[in-house]
Amino acid sequence: MLIPTGFQQLPSEEGCYNNQILFGGTVSQMASATAQLSNCKFLGQAHYHIGQKVIPAVGGMLSFATGTSGSVKTNRTYNFLYKSTPLSSHLALLIQYRAGNFEFTNVSITAQLRATGSNSYTGSILDYGVIFQEGLDLVHDQDQIATAFTGSELITAPTNTSPVRVRPLFVPSANRGDLLNVTIATIQALPITVHIYDLLIPEVTP
Amino acid sequence: MSNSYTSPPTLVDPARTTAGLTLRTTEISRLGDLQNYAFAVGGCGDVLNQYWDEDVFEINSTSYVVACDWYIPRPSNIHNEIKVRLGAHTTTAGGTFRFNVTFPTSSNKYTSAPVTITDSSRFASAFEEATITVTGAETDQEVLLTLEVQAVSPGFVQLAFIQASWTKLSSPLSTGSLAQGSDSFIPQGISRLGADLPLTARFGVETLANITTLRKRGRTLFQWAGSQNARVGNTPAEGLGIFDPQVMFSNVALYGGMNQIDDLEVKVLLDVVNYSAGSFIDIFGHRLPITSGGLNEFSLKLRLNEINLSDDFGLSMYQVGLDDTPNNADLLLSIDNKLNTNPLYIRAISIIGV
Numbered sequence: 001m002l003i004p005t006g007f008q009q010l011p012s013e014e015g016c017y018n019n020q021i022l023f024g025g026t027v028s029q030m031a032s033a034t035a036q037l038s039n040c041k042f043l044g045q046a047h048y049h050i051g052q053k054v055i056p057a058v059g060g061m062l063s064f065a066t067g068t069s070g071s072v073k074t075n076r077t078y079n080f081l082y083k084s085t086p087l088s089s090h091l092a093l094l095i096q097y098r099a100g101n102f103e104f105t106n107v108s109i110t111a112q113l114r115a116t117g118s119n120s121y122t123g124s125i126l127d128y129g130v131i132f133q134e135g136l137d138l139v140h141d142q143d144q145i146a147t148a149f150t151g152s153e154l155i156t157a158p159t160n161t162s163p164v165r166v167r168p169l170f171v172p173s174a175n176r177g178d179l180l181n182v183t184i185a186t187i188q189a190l191p192i193t194v195h196i197y198d199l200l201i202p203e204v205t206p
Numbered sequence: 207m208s209n210s211y212t213s214p215p216t217l218v219d220p221a222r223t224t225a226g227l228t229l230r231t232t233e234i235s236r237l238g239d240l241q242n243y244a245f246a247v248g249g250c251g252d253v254l255n256q257y258w259d260e261d262v263f264e265i266n267s268t269s270y271v272v273a274c275d276w277y278i279p280r281p282s283n284i285h286n287e288i289k290v291r292l293g294a295h296t297t298t299a300g301g302t303f304r305f306n307v308t309f310p311t312s313s314n315k316y317t318s319a320p321v322t323i324t325d326s327s328r329f330a331s332a333f334e335e336a337t338i339t340v341t342g343a344e345t346d347q348e349v350l351l352t353l354e355v356q357a358v359s360p361g362f363v364q365l366a367f368i369q370a371s372w373t374k375l376s377s378p379l380s381t382g383s384l385a386q387g388s389d390s391f392i393p394q395g396i397s398r399l400g401a402d403l404p405l406t407a408r409f410g411v412e413t414l415a416n417i418t419t420l421r422k423r424g425r426t427l428f429q430w431a432g433s434q435n436a437r438v439g440n441t442p443a444e445g446l447g448i449f450d451p452q453v454m455f456s457n458v459a460l461y462g463g464m465n466q467i468d469d470l471e472v473k474v475l476l477d478v479v480n481y482s483a484g485s486f487i488d489i490f491g492h493r494l495p496i497t498s499g500g501l502n503e504f505s506l507k508l509r510l511n512e513i514n515l516s517d518d519f520g521l522s523m524y525q526v527g528l529d530d531t532p533n534n535a536d537l538l539l540s541i542d543n544k545l546n547t548n549p550l551y552i553r554a555i556s557i558i559g560v
Contacts, residue, residue, distance in 0.1 A: 001217060001218075001219060001220055001221070005459075005461065005462070005520065005521050005522065006461050006462030006463045006522070007421055007461050007462065007463030007464055007467055007470065008463060009463070010414050010417060010418070011414070013410070013411050013414050015410070016407050016409075016410025016411050016413075016414070017407050017411075018407045020407075022229070022405070022410070023225070024223040024224045024225050024227065024229065025223075025224070025225075026410070027218075027223040027229065027233065027234070027237070028220040028223040028224065030218075030237060030410070030413050030414070030417070031217070031218035031219075031220045031223060031233070031237060032220060033417045034218070034237060034240045034241060034244065034413075034417060035217050035218070035240070036461075037244045037248060037417065037420050037421070038215050038217075038240055038243055038244045038247075038248070039215075039217070040459075040461070040521070041248070041420075041421075041425070041461065041560075042244060042247065042248035042249065042251075042423075042425075043251075044251035044252060045251065045252065045425075045426075045456075045458065046251075046252040046255045046369070047255055047426070047427070047428055047429065047456045047458075048255045048256065048257045048367070049256060049257065049430050049453060049454065050257040050258070050259050051256070051257065051258040051259060051262050051263065051433070051442055051443055052259050052262055052443075053261070053262050053440075053441045053442065054441055054442070054443045054447065055441070056441045056546075057544050057545065057546045058447065058539055058540065058541060058544050058545060059432075059443065059444040059445050059447070059539050059544065059545025059546075059551065060432075060443050060444070060445045060446055060447020060448065060449075060450065060538060060539030060540070060545070060551070061443055061447035061448070061449035061450055061453075062447060062448060062449055062540065062541060063448075063449050064449070076259075076260065077329065078257070079293060079329060079333070079366075079367070080255075080257070080367070081252075081255075081291055081293075081333070081367070081369040082252065082369075083250070083251050083252050083369070083371040084251070085247065085250070085251055086213045086214040086215070086247065087214055087215075092518075092519070094457060094515075096453055116333075118332060119291075119332040119333050119334065119335060120331065120332050121329050121331065121332065121333065145452055145453065149515075149518070151518065152518045152519055152520070176214065177213070179291070179371075192453050193453050194257075195456060195457065197519070198251075199519070200519065200520050200521055202520050204217055206216065206217040206218060206219035206236075
């Protein structure tokens, strides 16, 4: 069935009363509206803003070009926890970042998916993930914010054992509903926001 | 009779409910099951996420002090357990954190047990988790979550991230009418929807009411809170700054029909410091008057255009957050509007959609 993506008009309550003929359309509308809730509205998402140092007297961010905010010339690893739902199968990532220094090094952002057993940052790898690469996926402009996106292709379970070209991360069925860790490693790129989304599966076999 | 649900859920085949086909109990039973699932599980994903880069936010107070506070949605009046995960390390062993959940209507505050931070360097080993169980009958759909941190001298605690989610209800749901704010949800007894039992008018009426209730349940669209009580020399952002309209937003799905149906709105909650009359802030295509210090709450209809990401996600996507406008440039902290001159500033923003 197709999963509705809007709050459609519900059938009249009076159509459910005693002595009324119950039309199939009434039940169908209820079924669609409930599927919209379970398989669309209540899909998961997480929105991380990554704070940087600011000028003390100002107290808020002025820009990335001034002040004492983070440098793009660092290599860092970040851990973003994500509470998946029982329907989380594919995770899209939308990353705002800035990067530079392409001429001197191989700038990249790598994303992997890990389990969080024992609250560990290094839980078992569920998806070896993807790499955003300079020139292909990343923009060379350390004075401007750019956006990297995994796309939204509904891939089948991946088999790669090292990061590949960008695609959504895949959540194995055994881990859906778990607390997950999206690990992001950067080489001379500075993430500013990281957004994680469950992808809508538009057609589901009942 | 059991108000059970299946996870992951099984859907109703709408093709089986069209004219000329027998209306099977399979479809009706699944419809009840799916409602129970949506009530129990819906809204139990992330309700709070925030991150601080390396060396940005450190606290060295040796008694508990507030680090940040946020307004977060609560799925229903019986979702009583919330878990907060904190990524942090302490430079002197023994640093701890705890968190509070405060219900604005009753003013009741629930506090987690203190949790010792075990890592001594950033991401050394494990994040920490704290839990609160709400024991009273509370009705608020947005609650205040406060993070408190305590360090051990001469060290400090450095924060990396916070994440929070409510725990889903287990199957079966309890009997009787369940509440979500002031709305009710009637869980469906699955065995009552089986073969040889009448399909009651009650089932249809309750199903429609349940769908209407669940459509109103809140989803976190964006959260950010300024830092409080950082140690001297450590300078995380305390309020929204002039740069933030470029990054303080989310691209999120909002669903067609929300403008046509009552009570389906986007809520914006602001924590305002140093209030002075006559200030406005531009958020989500609306110019909002700031009317007091502390909490300012707004319910907004959708008036923006969709963004290009709609094509990728197969959903109607919108940019929800701070708008990049001259008015905001004047209001937000900047070189011409410094914190040390005590201007009005926004210490926290929560955006909760349906």
